[in-house]
Amino acid sequence: MSGYNISLASEYARKITAIIAPTWGTVVGFISVLGYGLLAGFDPPVLRAIIMAGIALLSLSSGRTYIALKALLFAGVCFAFLSPPAILYDPSFHLSFLATLGVIICTPIISNWCVRWVRSYTLAEMIAVTISAYVFVTPYIASSMGTISLIAPITNILVAPVIPIAMASSLMALIVSMFGYVSTFFGAILEMPLSWIVLVATNGGVIDFASINVGATIFFSVGIYVILAIWMIIVHYKISNAIPPLQSAFQKMNSQDESNLD
Numbered sequence: 001m002s003g004y005n006i007s008l009a010s011e012y013a014r015k016i017t018a019i020i021a022p023t024w025g026t027v028v029g030f031i032s033v034l035g036y037g038l039l040a041g042f043d044p045p046v047l048r049a050i051i052m053a054g055i056a057l058l059s060l061s062s063g064r065t066y067i068a069l070k071a072l073l074f075a076g077v078c079f080a081f082l083s084p085p086a087i088l089y090d091p092s093f094h095l096s097f098l099a100t101l102g103v104i105i106c107t108p109i110i111s112n113w114c115v116r117w118v119r120s121y122t123l124a125e126m127i128a129v130t131i132s133a134y135v136f137v138t139p140y141i142a143s144s145m146g147t148i149s150l151i152a153p154i155t156n157i158l159v160a161p162v163i164p165i166a167m168a169s170s171l172m173a174l175i176v177s178m179f180g181y182v183s184t185f186f187g188a189i190l191e192m193p194l195s196w197i198v199l200v201a202t203n204g205g206v207i208d209f210a211s212i213n214v215g216a217t218i219f220f221s222v223g224i225y226v227i228l229a230i231w232m233i234i235v236h237y238k239i240s241n242a243i244p245p246l247q248s249a250f251q252k253m254n255s256q257d258e259s260n261l262d
Helices: 004-018 022-040 044-062 070-080 084-088 091-114 121-144 152-175 180-203 216-260
Strands: 147-149 211-212
Touching: 004 121, 022 044, 022 147, 044 070, 070 084, 070 091, 070 121, 084 091, 091 216, 121 147, 121 152, 121 216
Parallel strands: none
Antiparallel strands: 147 211
């Protein structure tokens, strides 16, 4: 979740700053990205997320379109030059790269399917993001660690809605930490989503058959990724003519969600 957390931190900082000083929003957003990396540790997944968040902020400030896939590939090229061992031997970077790639490529496809059964596009997208990341990292985990988690998609969907609340509360608690009573208030708010995350993780881990042991090899994983690539090419080709009506349906559902919230 490091990339997701960093994007939330930068977006919160940018929007809060933009209220007071609009011209400094992007700068403060980038500083918050670096600050998050400093607190979390500049591990390969965090650095990958920082590079992508930095490109997104630069695109936003310059008025250019941000293309996530190009940003991800650029981050991979940076690691190839700056830290070649991470490209070859670091599982954390591999998992972070694969999960992000899955989210970028598969989420639009799976969202198109989920939205037919879920009336809220926000919920459909949340499910699609979780499944996309899971599909792309599972073959790698199966071959490198010998296990497959069967409960991970469900637990991730259960905790995903409270992540923004936890991030916003922790950011506000950090900002007002010099004021005892106010920081205590935000700390109390932060305790609720964190308790839910711990509860889901703890109970999910003790469920029978939460994970299974497999004897997959690297050749098995490569074969799965080849099948995924072929499948995505075929699906993208089939739905290319259906994208405009689906987008209009998504926009209609988004407007309905916003009206319900109002």
